[in-house]
Amino acid sequence: MISSRLDRALTYAVLVLFVVVALVPVLQIVSTALSSNEHAQPGLLLPDGLHWHNFVDAWRRGHFGSYLRSSVIVTVVVVAAATVLSTMAAYAFGTMRFPGVSVLFYVFLLGLTVPEEALVIPLYYDFRGLGITDTYWALILPQTAQSVAFGTYWMRTYFSRSSREITEAARIDGANSWSVLWRVLVPSGRPAITTLVVITFMWTWNEFLLALVMVSSDARRTVPLGLAFFQGQHSSDVALLAAGAVLVALPVVIVYLVFQRRFIEGMLSGAVKE
Amino acid sequence: MANRARAAYRRRAPGEPRALGYLYIAPALLVFVAMVIVPLGQSVWYSLFNWDGLSVATWVGVDNYTALFSDPTLRGPFLHALVLLVFYALLPISLGLLLAVVMSRVRVRGLTFFRTVLFLPQVLAMVVVAVTWRWIYAPTGLLNQALRLVGLGGLTASWLGSFSLALPAVGVAGTWVGFGLCMVLFLAGVQTVPRERYEAARLDGAGPWQEFRAVTLPALRPQIAVAATLTIVAGLRNFDLIYLTTAGGPGTSTAVPAYEVYHRAFEIGQVGSAAAVGIGLTVLIFALTVVVSRLVEGHE
Known part of the structure; x- marks a missing residue:
């Protein structure tokens, strides 16, 4: 049994090594965010005390309060709109049959592979023509559409697996398709919907390219754009930059820690196998 | 009564409420067509012109596409992207497999x-x-x-400022992002392999390498396909990391298509060329996705 004990020790040694690799870069940011600005520098260091005021400074002087506000507005609208729209579409794709159903579904699948880089140029000129660049709409509309593609794909799997018996029983009891969806299928589909919500939340919160192209005023900047801007303006203000980075990452990390399984499940489903 | 109604209903199903389906799809489809399909078509249209974003565009046909192959400042970014796939996809998958092998030999506590x-x-x-x-x-x-610290002070470098080191340096950052995803996928896969298969292989005198070749690798084929698709698509789309670490530099040594789209369209006013790069990138992503799924199916 010596070899099995050796195996065990080796396994944990490898695992711990990878845990260190995954965590050290993150710890570097957190420890710098807690250091005084005189002490802070790129690299791993023990913080010289707990300088929480870095976060207050980032919030006020770094405008992160305003950036977070923009991010919250955009994210809440995109998540709500994308969830409702894709739930409705997926309901039709998963439970109804009508001419063109599979062609239409493949059109949505296309949206899972098309990179944003192929859309952002016309979107910019279209929005400029409509006078809506540098508004939240310019961030909300394209991101809703991109999330709807994933959401429809994801929720269709749930609806096509949902029990036909329950649906039919409800129908015979006089429920129309609308109330079957919202009163029967949506409540029992909470796990699938939770996954959709947390994944859409993360994608929208972390989005950078679209915000970079569309937003020009400081008040409309979302947190990732704000952080990039801050890095360009105050690259010597290391502690503040680290505090800003923590503020950008923290909401997603918290949601991730709470909904860890749903998160991983949703992200791994992104590879379409049809 | 209820039974008969249900039977009648069954006969009508799977038609279900038919045309009503269009109504449920309409709002999502509207947003999707307006924000994805139409811009995609416009990108193709833009890519056929020479346009600086301000003055009148001139028709150039497929010139912007032939330039993807003939112009070194456009060919370069695509080659860089392929090099980066080694770091974004191949390395994370290899590391993930390594861990899967190690984990397949014992039961791990604290997996979560x-x-x-x-x-x-x-x-x-x-x-x-x-x-x-x-x-x-x-x-x-x-x-x-x-x-x-380990006495290799002579190897220190300005990693992101070096023409030869910047590309692999950015690549390693991508490896760091992706390896966990691959590991988690493969860990889940390894857990489903019956332990008897490993025991049988060991009874046959298989060492770790043979065990990997004969048991782990075939069992993980579907997970490897998923990991490859996810990391390749994410890697080719990745604009943020390049833009924020090197901005394509030094020189153009880390320019990738995703960066080139932004750079050309919004920084130097070559909108038509930028659109062609965007479409070229889309085609490359589609092609690689298809290749990955073919490779997997071909072995099943």
Whole structure:
């Protein structure tokens, strides 16, 4: 049994090594965010005390309060709109049959592979023509559409697996398709919907390219754009930059820690196998 | 009564409420067509012109596409992207497999903890990843610190400022983001392999390498396909990391198509060419996705 004990020790040694690799870069940011600005520098260091005021400074002087506000507005609208729209579409794709159903579904699948880089140029000129660049709409509309593609794909799997018996029983009891969806299928589909919500939340919160192209005023900047801007303006203000980075990452990390399984499940489903 | 109604209903199903389906799809489809399908078509249209974004565009046909092959400043970014796929896809998958092999030999306690931590880099915004890795590669940063600590001070470098090192340096940041995802996928896969198969292989005198070739690798084929698709698509789309660490530099040594789209369209006014790069990137992503799924199916 010596070899099995050796195996065990080796396994944990490898695992711990990878845990260190995954965590050290993150710890570097957190420890710098807690250091005084005189002490802070790129690299791993023990913080010289707990300088929480870095976060207050980032919030006020770094405008992160305003950036977070923009991010919250955009994210809440995109998540709500994308969830409702894709739930409705997926309901039709998963439970109804009508001419063109599979062609239409493949059109949505296309949206899972098309990179944003192929859309952002016309979107910019279209929005400029409509006078809506540098508004939240310019961030909300394209991101809703991109999330709807994933959401429809994801929720269709749930609806096509949902029990036909329950649906039919409800129908015979006089429920129309609308109330079957919202009163029967949506409540029992909470796990699938939770996954959709947390994944859409993360994608929208972390989005950078679209915000970079569309937003020009400081008040409309979302947190990732704000952080990039801050890095360009105050690259010597290391502690503040680290505090800003923590503020950008923290909401997603918290949601991730709470909904860890749903998160991983949703992200791994992104590879379409049809 | 109810039974008969149900039977009648069954006969009508799977038609269900038919045309009503269009109504449920309409809102999503409307947003999707307006924000994805139409812009995609417009991109194709733009790519056939020479346009600086301001003055009148001139028709150039497929010239912007032939330039993707003939112009070194356009061919370069596509080659860089393929090099980066080694770091974004191949390395994470290899590391993930290594771990899967190690894990397949014993039952691991605290699996949830390991999974949570290893997956963590995947949920961080690329902007944060970029800040983190700029610091790691800074002159006084973590990497140079570590090299000095182990007596390899002679190897310290300005990682992101070097023509030859910048591309692999950015690549390693991408490996760091992706390896956890691959590991989690493969860990889940390895857990489903019946332990008897490993025991049987061991009874046959298989060493770790043969065990890997004969048991682990075939069992993980579907997970490898998923990991390859996810990492390749994410890697080719990745604009944020390049833009925020090197901005394509030094020179053009780390320029990738995703960066080139932004750079040309919004910084130097070559909108038609930028659109062609965007469409070229889309085609490349589609092609590689198809190749991956073919490779997997071909072996089943």
